[in-house]
Amino acid sequence: MSRAFALTGARIFDGAQVHADRALVIEDGRVAALVPLADAPRTRMDMDGLTLAPGLIDWQVNGGGGVLFNADPTPDGAASIARAHLAHGTTALLPTLITDRPDVTRAALAAIAAALAGGVPGVVGGHFEGPHLSVARKGAHDPALIRPMTAADVAALGGPGLGSVVATLAPESAGAADIAALAAAGVVVSLGHSDCGYDAAMAAFAAGARAVTHLFNAMSPLGHREPGLVGAALDHPDIWVGVIADGFHVHPAALRMALAAKAGRATLVSDAMPTAGWDGDRFMLNGRAVRREGGRLTLSDGTLAGSDLTLAQAVRHAVRDVGIPLAQALRMASTLPAAMLGLSVDRGALTPGMRADIVAFDADLRVRGVWLGGERVEGAG
Numbered sequence: 003m004s005r006a007f008a009l010t011g012a013r014i015f016d017g018a019q020v021h022a023d024r025a026l027v028i029e030d031g032r033v034a035a036l037v038p039l040a041d042a043p044r045t046r047m048d049m050d051g052l053t054l055a056p057g058l059i060d061w062q063v064n065g066g067g068g069v070l071f072n073a074d075p076t077p078d079g080a081a082s083i084a085r086a087h088l089a090h091g092t093t094a095l096l097p098t099l100i101t102d103r104p105d106v107t108r109a110a111l112a113a114i115a116a117a118l119a120g121g122v123p124g125v126v127g128g129h130f131e132g133p134h135l136s137v138a139r140k141g142a143h144d145p146a147l148i149r150p151m152t153a154a155d156v157a158a159l160g161g162p163g164l165g166s167v168v169a170t171l172a173p174e175s176a177g178a179a180d181i182a183a184l185a186a187a188g189v190v191v192s193l194g195h196s197d198c199g200y201d202a203a204m205a206a207f208a209a210g211a212r213a214v215t216h217l218f219n220a221m222s223p224l225g226h227r228e229p230g231l232v233g234a235a236l237d238h239p240d241i242w243v244g245v246i247a248d249g250f251h252v253h254p255a256a257l258r259m260a261l262a263a264k265a266g267r268a269t270l271v272s273d274a275m276p277t278a279g280w281d282g283d284r285f286m287l288n289g290r291a292v293r294r295e296g297g298r299l300t301l302s303d304g305t306l307a308g309s310d311l312t313l314a315q316a317v318r319h320a321v322r323d324v325g326i327p328l329a330q331a332l333r334m335a336s337t338l339p340a341a342m343l344g345l346s347v348d349r350g351a352l353t354p355g356m357r358a359d360i361v362a363f364d365a366d367l368r369v370r371g372v373w374l375g376g377e378r379v380e381g382a383g
């Protein structure tokens with residue numbers, strides 16, 4: 003027997019616009035309708051003025067809840083990370099493995115496949131950030147583990163049963179043929195940790211790369227004579243970009259300028275590490291200590307090492323500190339990443355037929371409730 007209920011008394015962002023004086027009707031785990039209050043079913047839950055939005059979708063999540071995917075590349079590790087972020091409104095994510103040994107990469111690939119086969123809530127694929135990067139733009143990646151891409155790497159990343167896959171690579175370590183083969187297998191190739199120039203970036207886009215990982219960070223900068231990877235990403239109309247909106251990785255002015263060029267292709271990402279949703283202030287990354295101080299995560303030499311961020315916090319920072327309109331920030335954290343990852347068939351919007359993955363924000367843009375497939379998540383918010 004179907005069970006319909008309505009969420010009432012809220013502003014509802016459906017993925018395109020904000021609605022007032024409407025009820026969101028949920029039935030059998032999906033959105034059934036957005037209707038006037040008089041037409042809502044009798045079973046109702048008053049949202050007391052909250053804002054409802056599609057569940058957030060994060061394509062760069064290294065860890066959370068005290069778990070680092072590199073340190074625990076297992077189905078349980080992926081599930082723990084997804085559970086930690088689900089409590090903060092992220093209903094779909096890609097556990098992200100940064101540069102590591104080949105055996106760790108194999109374990110992570112197997113873990114993603116097993117998590118998907120087992121229906122682990124929130125896991126929709128995997129992101130493999132390296133090891134095919136540029137040592138010159140290594141960031142917090144271990145340079146000893148960075149290496150060129152091989153045919154075996156291409157085959158593994160394009161294998162079956164992995165859901166939505168993002169592969170971050172640098173043109174210095176992966177050729178046009180590698181990029182084309184990955185794209186043909188359905189992998190979202192994203193350029194990052196690269197010192198390549200504008201022409202090399204454009205050639206990689208022509209070969210099939212479709213995105214840029216954490217725009218501005220760990221890449222050749224925008225120059226007026228050599229626009230670099232940043233300039234290529236901003237200039238190409240079809241390229242997706244991820245940005246880390248935490249107040250440390252990207253200056254608000256740079257973020258506003260990027261959005262002026264990429265309004266329909268810019269997504270928020272957390273680049274979260276184990277400290278997200280966790281009280282600890284120290285963890286190990288490839289044998290090196292990372293510390294949290296004042297919201298920053300750094301190696302001993304001061305290099306930023308991911309973020310202490312949830313995607314909901316990124317939305318809050320984007321609106322309150324950068325000045326991005328709420329609807330745009332919500333699109334950047336839900337509707338647009340769904341489109342980038344090929345998930346728009348049932349995620350990223352609150353329209354009829356979509357999954358009832360929902361996050362509720364208060365007026366201060368703090369999470370006050372989460373629903374996954376129409377079921378309220380206990381302890382969320």
